[in-house]
Amino acid sequence: MGGEVVSIYEKMLLVVREIPLGRVATYGQIAWIAGAASPRMAGYALGGLAADTDVPWQRVVNGRGGISPRGDPLATDRQRKLLAEEGVRFGADGRIDLDQFGWGGPDPEWLEAHGFVLLPWRARG
């Protein structure tokens, strides 16, 4: 049995790689698409990335279109700069308009090819 075990983290990173240049996705969106149990999982996955990763981590922002602060304050500035270079505009309040720059998610064909199935967010009750 081709038991190639792919962790939920790997799945989420796979989704992040699909975010097109000039667009952004939220942690919750990534977690939902990859089938993670909580939006936090997406943040944890990105937290383990190496400094020289080729994963476009800068395209993942929080649900309000803002950059989530982390240990290193400089990282926030770095992310903002990378996004600006990709054409993503920030509002006066430092947030991104998700209606304009938000990513609509992977193509249905891509989802099917990778075995991803979009399900309602785990029954919240």
Add this chain to the structure above:
DNA sequence: CTGATGACGGTGC
């Protein structure tokens, strides 16, 4: 094995 940790999001006040 146990416990701490962590790049979020929704809800209630």
Add this chain to the structure above:
DNA sequence: GGCACCGCCATCA
């Protein structure tokens, strides 16, 4: 609009 609280669970020491 802000703030506090809770749920979420894969890793690592």
